Amino acid sequence: EPEVTQTPSHQVTQMGQEVILRCVPISNHLYFYWYRQILGQKVEFLVSFYNNEISEKSEIFDDQFSVERPDGSNFTLKIRSTKLEDSAMYFCASITSGASYEQYFGPGTRLTVT
Amino acid sequence: QKEVEQNSGPLSVPEGAIASLNCTYSDRGSQSFFWYRQYSGKSPELIMSIYSNGDKEDGRFTAQLNKASQYVSLLIRDSQPSDSATYLCAVNHSFGNEKLTFGTGTRLTIIP
Numbered sequence: 001e002p003e004v005t006q007t008p009s010h011q012v013t014q015m016g017q018e019v020i021l022r023c024v025p026i027s028n029h030l031y032f033y034w035y036r037q038i039l040g041q042k043v044e045f046l047v048s049f050y051n052n053e054i055s056e057k058s059e060i061f062d063d064q065f066s067v068e069r070p071d072g073s074n075f076t077l078k079i080r081s082t083k084l085e086d087s088a089m090y091f092c093a094s095i096t097s098g099a100s101y102e103q104y105f106g107p108g109t110r111l112t113v114t
Numbered sequence: 115q116k117e118v119e120q121n122s123g124p125l126s127v128p129e130g131a132i133a134s135l136n137c138t139y140s141d142r143g144s145q146s147f148f149w150y151r152q153y154s155g156k157s158p159e160l161i162m163s164i165y166s167n168g169d170k171e172d173g174r175f176t177a178q179l180n181k182a183s184q185y186v187s188l189l190i191r192d193s194q195p196s197d198s199a200t201y202l203c204a205v206n207h208s209f210g211n212e213k214l215t216f217g218t219g220t221r222l223t224i225i226p
Contacts, residue, residue: 033214042216042218043202044216045213056212058213095211103214104160107156
């Protein structure tokens, strides 16, 4: 069964450094999402992406964040200058078009900012 | 602010019993509802989706939706120790491809 994959599984970075989190959505899916979950808190929406542009973004998704789909398979989240409070699990999700609205999540990247 | 509320638990249920998880939401216009299971340190795993009032059954799981009362529930029959996890209620505010709004989750423990 096709799955969403994410790399790396764990990223440790120093405050102020740039990180890029990578996702490979399910191949026939057209809508892509990033969510994050700070330890012990709920899953929060960051951004949605369709047809090579951002569809919606949350207040969390400020100028330090960007997304792109550099080729036909990868979907990336970049944080330009990480802060301590960016430490969280970051999940990529995707959805096909059509009648199903079910979002399937990747295994996540644990980002630790020191 | 569109909110999704869940009792954080923990909810303890004997093995073999029925576990009942509840969720309420604030946006009356919400259309799509989902239950995810999340094991500690892992990603959310989709269990059920429901879009219409009433019950939807899938194996040991039954999702119930009441839009008039703005609540969604999940019943797990014949609970197994492997069902011990945090159950997340998620709401999509339209029939579409918009973001999901999650509740904080209910931690379920199945006691052998």
